[in-house]
Amino acid sequence: MFWWLGISAKEFVDFLVSIAEKWQKEWEKAKIFEANPDKNRKKFFTTVAFPYPNSPFHLGHGRTYVTCDIYARYMRMKGYNVLFPMGFHYTGTPIIAMADDVAKGDKELIDIFKNIYEIPDNVISKLADPLFMANYFKDEIKKAMKEIGLSIDWRREFTTIDPEFSSFIVWQFSKLQEKGFIVRDTHPVGWCPVHHIPVGMHDTKGDMEPEIGEFVLIYFTTDLGILPAATLRPETVFGAVAVWVNPDVTYSIIEIDGKKMIVSERSAFKLTFQIDNIKNIGNIKGSELTKYKAINPITGKEIPILPADFVDPNVATGVVMSVPAHAPFDYFYLKKIKQDIPIVSVIQVEGQGDTLARDFVEKNNPKNKDDLQKLTEQVYRIEYNRGKMKDVSQLVKPDYVVFFKSFTGLSVPEARQKITEFLINNGLGRKIFEIMNRPVYCRCGNEVVVKILKDQWFLDYGNPEWKALAKKLIANMKFIPPEVRKDFEFVADWLQKRACARTRGLGTPLPWDKKWIIESLSDSTIYMAYYTIAHKIKQYQLRPSQLTYDFWNYVMLGIGNIDEISSKTGISKEIIKEIRDEFLYWYPLDIRHSGKDLIPNHLSFFIFNHAAIFPEELWPKAIAVNGFVLYEGKKMSKSLRNIIPLRKALRIYSPDVVRITLTSTADMGSDVNFSDSYAKSVGEILRKYYEFIKDLPKYNGEGTDFADRWLRAQVNRMVLESTKYMDNIDFRSTVNDILYNFDSYLKEYMEMCKAEGKEPNGKLMRDIIEIWIKLLAPFAPHFAEEIWHELGHNTYISLEKWPTAEESSEDLYFILIHEYHKRIIEDASKIINYYFKNTPKVVKIYVAEEELMKVLKDAVQILSSGGTLKQLMEKEKPSDKRMANLYKKIYELAVELDDTMKKLILGYDVNELEVLKQGAKYISYKLNVPVEVHNISELDRSKYNKEALPMKPAIIVE
Numbered sequence: 001m002f003w004w005l006g007i008s009a010k011e012f013v014d015f016l017v018s019i020a021e022k023w024q025k026e027w028e029k030a031k032i033f034e035a036n037p038d039k040n041r042k043k044f045f046t047t048v049a050f051p052y053p054n055s056p057f058h059l060g061h062g063r064t065y066v067t068c069d070i071y072a073r074y075m076r077m078k079g080y081n082v083l084f085p086m087g088f089h090y091t092g093t094p095i096i097a098m099a100d101d102v103a104k105g106d107k108e109l110i111d112i113f114k115n116i117y118e119i120p121d122n123v124i125s126k127l128a129d130p131l132f133m134a135n136y137f138k139d140e141i142k143k144a145m146k147e148i149g150l151s152i153d154w155r156r157e158f159t160t161i162d163p164e165f166s167s168f169i170v171w172q173f174s175k176l177q178e179k180g181f182i183v184r185d186t187h188p189v190g191w192c193p194v195h196h197i198p199v200g201m202h203d204t205k206g207d208m209e210p211e212i213g214e215f216v217l218i219y220f221t222t223d224l225g226i227l228p229a230a231t232l233r234p235e236t237v238f239g240a241v242a243v244w245v246n247p248d249v250t251y252s253i254i255e256i257d258g259k260k261m262i263v264s265e266r267s268a269f270k271l272t273f274q275i276d277n278i279k280n281i282g283n284i285k286g287s288e289l290t291k292y293k294a295i296n297p298i299t300g301k302e303i304p305i306l307p308a309d310f311v312d313p314n315v316a317t318g319v320v321m322s323v324p325a326h327a328p329f330d331y332f333y334l335k336k337i338k339q340d341i342p343i344v345s346v347i348q349v350e351g352q353g354d355t356l357a358r359d360f361v362e363k364n365n366p367k368n369k370d371d372l373q374k375l376t377e378q379v380y381r382i383e384y385n386r387g388k389m390k391d392v393s394q395l396v397k398p399d400y401v402v403f404f405k406s407f408t409g410l411s412v413p414e415a416r417q418k419i420t421e422f423l424i425n426n427g428l429g430r431k432i433f434e435i436m437n438r439p440v441y442c443r444c445g446n447e448v449v450v451k452i453l454k455d456q457w458f459l460d461y462g463n464p465e466w467k468a469l470a471k472k473l474i475a476n477m478k479f480i481p482p483e484v485r486k487d488f489e490f491v492a493d494w495l496q497k498r499a500c501a502r503t504r505g506l507g508t509p510l511p512w513d514k515k516w517i518i519e520s521l522s523d524s525t526i527y528m529a530y531y532t533i534a535h536k537i538k539q540y541q542l543r544p545s546q547l548t549y550d551f552w553n554y555v556m557l558g559i560g561n562i563d564e565i566s567s568k569t570g571i572s573k574e575i576i577k578e579i580r581d582e583f584l585y586w587y588p589l590d591i592r593h594s595g596k597d598l599i600p601n602h603l604s605f606f607i608f609n610h611a612a613i614f615p616e617e618l619w620p621k622a623i624a625v626n627g628f629v630l631y632e633g634k635k636m637s638k639s640l641r642n643i644i645p646l647r648k649a650l651r652i653y654s655p656d657v658v659r660i661t662l663t664s665t666a667d668m669g670s671d672v673n674f675s676d677s678y679a680k681s682v683g684e685i686l687r688k689y690y691e692f693i694k695d696l697p698k699y700n701g702e703g704t705d706f707a708d709r710w711l712r713a714q715v716n717r718m719v720l721e722s723t724k725y726m727d728n729i730d731f732r733s734t735v736n737d738i739l740y741n742f743d744s745y746l747k748e749y750m751e752m753c754k755a756e757g758k759e760p761n762g763k764l765m766r767d768i769i770e771i772w773i774k775l776l777a778p779f780a781p782h783f784a785e786e787i788w789h790e791l792g793h794n795t796y797i798s799l800e801k802w803p804t805a806e807e808s809s810e811d812l813y814f815i816l817i818h819e820y821h822k823r824i825i826e827d828a829s830k831i832i833n834y835y836f837k838n839t840p841k842v843v844k845i846y847v848a849e850e851e852l853m854k855v856l857k858d859a860v861q862i863l864s865s866g867g868t869l870k871q872l873m874e875k876e877k878p879s880d881k882r883m884a885n886l887y888k889k890i891y892e893l894a895v896e897l898d899d900t901m902k903k904l905i906l907g908y909d910v911n912e913l914e915v916l917k918q919g920a921k922y923i924s925y926k927l928n929v930p931v932e933v934h935n936i937s938e939l940d941r942s943k944y945n946k947e948a949l950p951m952k953p954a955i956i957v958e
């Protein structure tokens with residue numbers, strides 16, 4: 001190859017690291033990312049989540065931030081006035097729980113801080129103080145953000161505990177309350193039983209949103225008290241032939257509203273968060289319970305209480321009913337303990353019979369709990385969607401017969417609702433809440449339970465008026481990738497009341513009830529608006545006391561009298577107006593970047609709160625979500641100890657290589673796999689380009705030969721296509737084109753020059769490298785800046801214009817012709833490889849008669865409009881049988897032609913002989929055999945019986 005391999009890979013990475021430092025300093029000095037309003041330029045405002053500074057960044061954090069930066073840099077080069085700001089989220093449990101863990105001496109965490117993040121011992125001990133922790137990691141993260149080359153306007157930085165920012169949050173919550181979107185209510189929430197705080201996604205280990213669902217309890221009576229069997233399928237109670245308890249578990253006897261009930265110990269604890277005045281009376285072992293009998297409250301029948309180890313005492317009450325006709329677990333275990341119990345079916349599914357559970361177990365022969373779980377889900381789905389209630393009236397107590405007559409023929413969802421109401425109204429059951437995706441753990445390590453929170457402040461995302469506004473915003477919003485739109489619509493539908501305050505953690509107190517702190521997913525919904533003016537508050541040294549409700553009302557919404565506000569706050573009219581104007585210049589937000597895990601909470605709250613507070617013209621315009629980052633194919637986790645600190649990765653691979661690797665190896669919505677080998681290969685290809693560019697002065701050729709035209713055409717095409725890709729944030733396709741395809745174009749061009757015996761065109765090479773380096777600049781900004789200056793420029797490539805190109809049919813012609821040459825090379829090599837051991841003497845190419853090209857064109861056209869051979873024959877009217885046969889072959893050729901060749905034939909009048917003569921030297925060079933091009937009429941028919949079709953010449957190798 002022509003690459004000059006002058007320096008080692010390691011030396012090159014060191015070089016990349018050093019130029020990154022150099023250009024970051026230069027950019028900062030020249031303030032090129034400080035964005036100010038400019039009426040003459042279109043603005044573009046982009047944000048990405050401000051981080052919780054509770055640990056340093058690792059590789060996984062990098063992706064979303066770099067994605068935002070690449071797009072920001074692209075838009076800047078497209079001529080937009082781009083604002084990309086950053087702040088830090090100090091609020092709530094993410095910080096305080098981590099500081100608590102340090103204080104408690106959590107071994108695993110301290111080990112990670114010490115040995116993976118290499119934090120000095122004297123610092124680790126201080127991290128027990130939440131504020132110290134937040135400040136320390138804020139500085140650490142900020143360094144990482146600078147070192148990876150994010151083009152941030154740092155003048156606007158703030159933290160969520162700055163009193164100035166708090167005044168903004170106070171205004172936001174006052175607005176929400178005015179509109180009736182904050183309510184005091186009683187509502188189930190995820191709850192940490194130790195810290196006594198509501199728990200949302202960002203308060204849990206592994207960021208799991210606790211999903212709250214309902215179980216129906218059915219009161220089976222025994223001599224000891226009630227056994228409240230918990231079920232999601234109360235409509236099957238008619239078929240309950242036993243009650244299951246876990247024999248190895250201790251059950252508590254408790255009293256609820258004067259009723260004695262027997263539930264697992266864990267359940268007794270959890271129910272105290274949902275039901276008041278529970279009295280604990282005593283304990284009983286599960287195995288003891290099985291000595292008693294139970295009465296089914298609906299059928300009145302006496303049934304056994306049976307032992308089952310599959311009953312999980314941590315789910316609901318730890319007591320379940322056994323319905324072998326409709327529950328695979330129940331059938332399987334009943335059969336296992338050989339209980340000869342009749343199967344009572346209550347649901348009929350057309351075409352599937354009426355004992356689905358038994359049939360599925362018998363047919364599939366499940367081996368373990370997982371198999372049974374799968375069957376349970378299948379039976380559940382089929383019966384839920386297609387099941388009809390059978391006549392259950394002969395199964396029930398005489399008193400209930402009349403009522404349950406009406407059940408016959410009901411769908412399962414209808415029956416479920418009716419039986420639930422019946423049970424509750426007749427004191428035969430009740431509902432309880434449970435965490436459906438349990439176990440979910442609070443950051444402190446305790447399992448999250450459901451609490452019915454009384455008189456708590458909720459953001460009422462279930463308010464229909466508010467939902468309608470949010471849905472309208474979603475309808476007008478652009479989503480990348482587009483398929484996530486339905487996820488947002490889904491969330492907007494199910495989102496309900498959400499507790500918005502906590503009793504612990506840093507943050508802003510609720511303005512009207514100051515013992516509550518606004519929690520972290522509630523004070524981070526419209527903070528993007530604050531960035532637009534954060535630097536002005538600093539610049540004019542406005543005090544928090546001046547930033548009143550009226551001040552914010554005017555700045556954000558234009559409400560109020562500026563004279564009055566000025567006199568009350570003591571802020572001059574000019575300054576208030578300047579701040580208002582700057583907000584209006586930047587808002588609405590043009591795009592929000594985020595990880596896909598934030599769709600069900602943060603991003604949806606962002607939508608709801610913007611819809612609530614701002615007028616429609618200030619609603620955000622787009623959301624881009626990306627997948628996660630794997631390291632060597634695995635999720636990074638504390639337990640795998642495979643966490644790679646971002647700053648360390650930047651030293652090992654260099655910032656530009658990390659940027660490319662994090663953003664271009666997968667589609668936006670998919671997970672990226674960061675592998676050492678791929679990152680190194682990115683470094684290697686950058687090195688090749690660098691060496692190539694160093695060699696540019698060596699090329700002195702001129703002219704516009706076929707090769708030159710072709711290379712220019714490929715670069716034009718690359719500009720057009722990467723622009724399209726970039727507009728859709730399709731970084732994978734862009735990088736594929738500019739890093740890998742471009743490399744092969746250069747290689748091919750060099751070969752074409754060599755074949756023609758010409759010098760590569762120096763000016764052309766320099767021109768296209770200048771275009772190319774601009775295309776690469778958003779991805780590898782430091783490398784691009786370095787090359788740009790080495791090419792003799794003294795401007796910043798970060799501020800250069802993104803290249804443009806015109807769609808050109810002439811360009812396409814050169815690209816297609818070269819493709820045609822490559823196909824001839826392929827065909828000839830096949831023949832050579834198959835028939836020749838040694839290098840052949842000559843390759844002779846015989847081109848078909850010129851007039852046949854028209855027939856091929858007709859055939860392609862007829863085929864593309866759905867026609868057949870018949871139409872072709874009618875059109876061409878062959879003069880004899882030989883011609884008819886030939887046309888048939890052309891038709892068959894047309895059927896097999898690929899799209900590239902079809903484009904060539906349909907778009908251009910191809911003179912095949914000319915075209916082949918043009919490519920002969922290149923073909924010969926690639927085959928390493930002399931090549932002759934002839935007309936088919938010159939073929940010696942006495943020696944060869946070969947036919948030439950248009951675009952499919954006869955190839956004879958001697």
Ligand SMILES: [Zn+2]
Nearest residue numbers: 192195442444
């Ligand atoms: Zn906790």
